[in-house]
Amino acid sequence: MPSKVSNKNLTDSIISNCKFFYGGFHGHSSLSIGEGSPIDCYNYAYRNNLDFLILADHSSFFLNKEHKWNFGLEQCHKFNKKREGFTSFYGFEGKSEFLGDLNIINSKNYFIGNVSNPLVLMIWMLNNPNAFIIISNPLKTICLREYDFNLNKIISCVEVTSGNSERYLRREKYFFKLLDKGWKLGCVNGINETKLNFGDTENLTCIISxxxxxENLIQNIRSRHTYSTESKTLKLLFFINNTFMGGILDDFEELRFTIVIEDKNYAINKIEIISNEGVVVHQIQNIGLKKIKYIYNHIPNIKETWYVIKVYEETNKIALSSPIFLK
Known part of the structure; x- marks a missing residue:
């Protein structure tokens, strides 16, 4: 297949027209299992030059203690008014029998216990239209869940990493298995952090918005304009034909991949295009550049229904894009 690599005359206009917001998903405060009040957590992330922080305290800690939930919401609201250039989110971590742990963010209220019926969760979300849901701490059992179109409409993304500064795990294989089953999900870096150290490491999620x-960040999380990164300075853009990362492409015969990557701090060593069953359908190795625009034409196999970009950087840093789907 014809392909082209260019590090000269990088399409800077593409990057300059997009804004990249780096922050943490799946943090915890002292209202459940973490350190520091929500304000302490937001302040720490803000001082570490993050753009946002999502806290999701365990809802079991709110049993007969609704005042704790209300306090978390209040602190989130106060911090958003106090600090320009930073967005704070608050939510809770709940459990389901069908998709395991869920982070439900920006809701008006919460629930306690293990939800067994997807319909109950869908009805609950109708009363929380501004909320979004992240599949957190994915385990092998999640791969048994068949695709559910209606359930997928309320679930935006899944963590492709799970852990914290003490135990950090890459779990992209579960992400790929969900995509194989037909789920339309973006990917995020789930820090699952309990310590007051937000932004000390570079394990983050970037939202392109x-x-x-x-409102804008939520819209772009729901649109799957996100990627998991282990570098605070990695910029990643991914198109197939005229469809941007997170989108669904139809009416095609040939696919034209455009991948634009820039990182001022770390060299890019390898890029992989990954599709169903985690198969690498194309790769470029031994790059050694900090800026690259890569164009590749591809005729899809009948088995290929999604594509993800995986980026390998120096010092063993990995980034993973949200998919583009074929209809």
Missing amino acids: PKGSK
Whole structure:
């Protein structure tokens, strides 16, 4: 297949027209299993130059203690008013029998216990239209869940990493298995952090959005314009034909991949295009550049229904894009 690599005359206009917001998903405060109040957590992330922080305290700690939930919401609201250029989110971590642990963010209220019926969760979300759901701590059992179109409409993304500064795990294989089953999900870096150290490591999620307001960030999380990164300075853009990362492509015969990557701090060593069953359908190795625009034409195999970009950087850093899907 014809391909082209260029590090000269990088399409800077593409990057300059996009804004990249780096922050943490799946943090915890002292209202459940973490250190520091929500304000302490947001302040720590803000001082570490993150753009946002998502806290998800365990809802079991709110049993007969609704005041703790209300306190978390209040602190989130106060911090958003106090600090420009930073967005704070608050939510809770709940459990389901069908998809395991769930982080439910920006909801008006919470639930306690293990939800056994997907319909109950869907009805609950109708009363929380501004909330979004992340599949957290994915385990092998999650791969048994068949695709559910209606359930997928309320679930935006899944963690492809799970852990914290003490135990950090890459779990992309579960992400790939869900995509194989037909789930339309973006990927995020799930720090699952309990210590007051947000932003001390570079294990983050980037949201690509024109603005950093809460409404804009939520919209772009739902649109799957996200990627998991282990570098605070990695910029990653991914198109197939005219469809951007997170989108669904139809009416095609040939696929034209455009991948634009820039990282001022770390060299890019290898890029992989991954499809169903985790198969690498194309790769470029021994790059050694900090800026690259890569164009590749591909005729899809009938088994290929999604594509993800995996980036390998120096010092063993990995980034993973959200998919583009074929209809």
